[in-house]
Amino acid sequence: MISLDRAIAARTSGNVLPRKFQASATQVLVAAVLLQALLRLRSTEVWRSNVTAELSMAAALLEMGGAQASASASEPDREPLLPSALRTLADRKDLVEGQIAEYDGMPWFQRALFDTSAFQAHADWLKQWRQEWAAKIPKAPSSGPQSAASPIPKAREDAEDEAEDADADAGSPNFKLPAVAAAKAALEKFGTDWKAAGMDSVVEEVVNLMQSDPQNAFVQERGCESLRYLCTDDESRQAVAAKDAIPTILRSMELNENESEVQGYCCGTLVHLAATASTRRSIVQEKGLEAILRAMQMHPSNAFVQFKACAALANLAATSQEQSLLASLGGGEMILKTMRLHVHDLSVLEYCLGALHNLATYPGNQAALRTAGAVRVLRDAVRLHPQNHQVQQVGKKTIRLLKGRNAPDASKTFKAMVDGADRDKALEIVTRHPGILAAGPDVKDNMLQADLASNAINAARSLGNLFR
Structure with a gap:
């Protein structure tokens, strides 16, 4: 079989191919033209x-x-x-x-x-x-009360928790894409039987479309929104993930980092995928946390990106290991930055509170969050939104985590110091360095180090006074 390059070169240069190759060269050229036409048609x-x-x-x-x-x-x-x-x-x-x-x-x-x-x-x-x-466009009056969305400080288990923001661009919370509506109708007909409803082929088609045109913002937005609606339970989330949806979404975020709508829709799909433990672990392993934080950093003033991203972080920070990893990546500081910038926007603030609460439940993160000013930010949010039940409940609960029952008991710390040395030595150390009372009861076995540290701190303080 003659190569395509050789056939084209011969045709364009005017050289005559040997008779036995002429037919095959023509076939190759025709096939090449047909292939190009089919690709253009796609x-x-x-x-x-x-x-x-x-x-x-x-x-x-x-x-x-x-x-x-x-x-x-x-x-x-x-x-x-x-x-x-x-x-x-x-x-x-x-x-x-x-x-x-x-x-x-x-x-x-x-x-x-x-x-x-x-x-x-x-x-x-x-x-x-x-x-x-x-x-x-004025909205038609609703036939019944609408339930407001409320973030919960744990991984979501119901994919409909965010239904109120579905297709917000279309101006109607009840509007669905035709393909998505057909898929949901099939699911309703076949109950929870994902394969009988033909959803595997639907997901595969959507993912292939996203992969075929990765820098087309419209394709990526619609693809992510379709996948989001198909994630209805553990089985469907795992089926979506099995079709390479997670790396496809993260690749879309990487190639379209300046497109705020793409970033928001991608984060919204990750919210739903992260509601199942196995898919949540896959997102973390594929560096989904880093992608979400990058989106927040690139689009700090975009409320759509920020609330979708924080909702995803809330779901992804479901275990102590994930909470520790998110904090090490600067997640706490990024969430607090968003809260400061969008403190008057409840659609963003509520999801930030859910993510921050999850971070604060891990004791290893609490000191860093306090140092970053989390308590003050939380108090500002609680003060500015006295009528919002979600802000009051989650905000105050997170403050208690950082300042209340999880803070070391000073009396217990002092008793442990007495047990580790004696009362006079404990008083001497506390007088030199009152902050030692925040060390907790474990200081009992480290009284020598506490004594040395308090001496060093007191000496540094005295030296500093000389230069005032």
């Missing part, structure tokens, strides 16, 4: 799917806007330009649907030559419209 199909997803969101927004049009007109505080914006969206939707219908009617080789930038431009325009106008 890329075009990806963007067609992107635009289709955006059109579904646009249809939902137009339906919401039309249903509330009369109410909006009667309320003077409504956005006056919204009707015009909705008409523009409807016109663009009609245009794109017409182009998609024309595209679908083409033979496959014509679709392979279709200009991908057309679909890409439409997807970008529709996404930009959502970001600017979706929040201004």
Whole structure:
């Protein structure tokens, strides 16, 4: 079999191949052209799917806007330009649907030559419209009370805990991507039988799509959101992880570190995957903690990134080993930085409190958190949000962990010092260095070192006074 390089070189240089190679060279060239066309067709199909997803969101927004049009007109505080914006969206939707219908009617080789930038431009325009106008569309009144999301200071076991922020870009907490809705319907039909519902193939398709275009922000956002909705219990989380979803998500975070939306959606999927012990360990082993902290560092003022990241850290810091590792990576300082910056934003603050509480439950982290100013930050949060039950409960509980019952009992420490030496020596050491009372009862077996240390501290203090 003649090589492709040799065939192309012969064709372009004008050289004549031996007769026995001419047929095979032609076959190779035809195969190369077909392969290139198929690869281009796959890329075009990806963007067609992107635009289709955006059109579904646009249809939902137009339906919401039309249903509330009369109410909006009667309320003077409504956005006056919204009707015009909705008409523009409807016109663009009609245009794109017409182009998609024309595209679908083409033979496959014509679709392979279709200009991908057309679909890409439409997807970008529709996404930009959502970001600017979706929040201004009046929401229909709910038929019942909505339960507010509340972080819990332990790993989540229910994948629906964050349902209220689903597809926030689309402007409706009940809006679902068509593919996700179909997958959830299949799960409802087959109960918890993941394989009977065909979810393995769905996950594999999503992961393959993300891997095929790793720097396409739209593909990565939609892919992560789809995976997030498919993580409903331990079995589904393990099945998602088995399809290389975790390294794919972390790779997406690495290649799109400047894309805040990608970082937020990736962290949101890690929240759900981390609710099962085995997948949580996989995330940690794949350096997921580092990826999340990097996202927080890169996008400090972005509330979406910060609350998703803190929710993920809360789930990932479920054992003493994980809590210690997160603290060693600077997780405590990063969470406190976020709390200071977003202290007035409850959507961020509540998740930060959950992550900080988990860190504080490990005794080995408490001294470092106190030194970093955690108690003061917590008190500020509690003071600023007196009516928020979650802030009050978790905030005060974490303060008690850092300052209350877990703090060494000074009377017990002093008694241990007396037992380790005598009362006079204990008084002498405490007089020189009162901070020794924070050492705890273990000081009983280290009275000689305590005595030497208190002498050194007292001498340094006296030397310092000479230079004042």
